[in-house]
Amino acid sequence: DAGVTQSPTHLIKTRGQHVTLRCSPISGHKSVSWYQQVLGQGPQFIFQYYEKEERGRGNFPDRFSARQFPNYSSELNVNALLLGDSALYLCASSGDPGSSGNTIYFGEGSWLTVV
Amino acid sequence: AQTVTQSQPEMSVQEAETVTLSCTYDTSESDYYLFWYKQPPSRQMILVIRQEAYKQQNATENRFSVNFQKAAKSFSLKISDSQLGDAAMYFCAYRSAHFNKFYFGSGTKLNVKP
Numbered sequence: 001d002a003g004v005t006q007s008p009t010h011l012i013k014t015r016g017q018h019v020t021l022r023c024s025p026i027s028g029h030k031s032v033s034w035y036q037q038v039l040g041q042g043p044q045f046i047f048q049y050y051e052k053e054e055r056g057r058g059n060f061p062d063r064f065s066a067r068q069f070p071n072y073s074s075e076l077n078v079n080a081l082l083l084g085d086s087a088l089y090l091c092a093s094s095g096d097p098g099s100s101g102n103t104i105y106f107g108e109g110s111w112l113t114v115v
Numbered sequence: 116a117q118t119v120t121q122s123q124p125e126m127s128v129q130e131a132e133t134v135t136l137s138c139t140y141d142t143s144e145s146d147y148y149l150f151w152y153k154q155p156p157s158r159q160m161i162l163v164i165r166q167e168a169y170k171q172q173n174a175t176e177n178r179f180s181v182n183f184q185k186a187a188k189s190f191s192l193k194i195s196d197s198q199l200g201d202a203a204m205y206f207c208a209y210r211s212a213h214f215n216k217f218y219f220g221s222g223t224k225l226n227v228k229p
Contacts, residue, residue, distance in 0.1 A: 042219030106160035
C-alpha cells in the first residue's frame, strides 16, 4: 500500500509569491494534518482536516490556508511568502479517531525555500 | 497548552550498546497518547513506538522500549543493541485523547559509533 505522498518534494519561491503544496493520504485514511518543521526544531501543527472539514488550526497567520477534497487529498496554501516560511512542510494522515486513528503517519515532506 | 521537552540535543552510543533518550511533558489532561518518532536524514518521520496513558504497562517494539512514568510526566525511550541504522533525530510527541493535534519536542540527535 502506498504511504502518504506529497508534492513537490523541493521548491524555491521568491518573497511575496504564493505556494501550493499537495498531499495524498494513506488509502482509507480520512484525516490529514499539516505540520511545519523549521530546521533544527520539531514539527509545529498548522491544520487538521477530517472528512473535508477543518478540525483544528495552529498558531499560524491567515496567509496559511488549507482544504481537503472529496477523495481526502489536501492542499496547503501559503500567500505572501516570507523568508521565515522556509521550512519542511509535512503532511500526515490518520484514520478515524480511536484505534489506529490515534497515530499519524507522515509523508516525506515538501522542502520550501523562500529567497 | 501542552509542552514537550527533550533536554538532550545530541547523544552518542556505541554499536550494540544501549542508549536512553529522555522526554518530559506538561499537561493537565489525564487521557492522552505519547509517541517516539525517528527522522533519518531522508527527513521522513517514522513511528517508533507509542504509549497510551491509561496503560500502566510500558510499550515495547523489538529493540525499542519506553519507561513511562505518568506521575512524573516522563517518557523515555530505550534502544537496545544499537545499530548503525538507528542514527537519526528522535522526536518525542504528545497527543490529547480528544484532539488529533500532536505536540513535538525539539528532538535528540542520536549518533551510533561503529
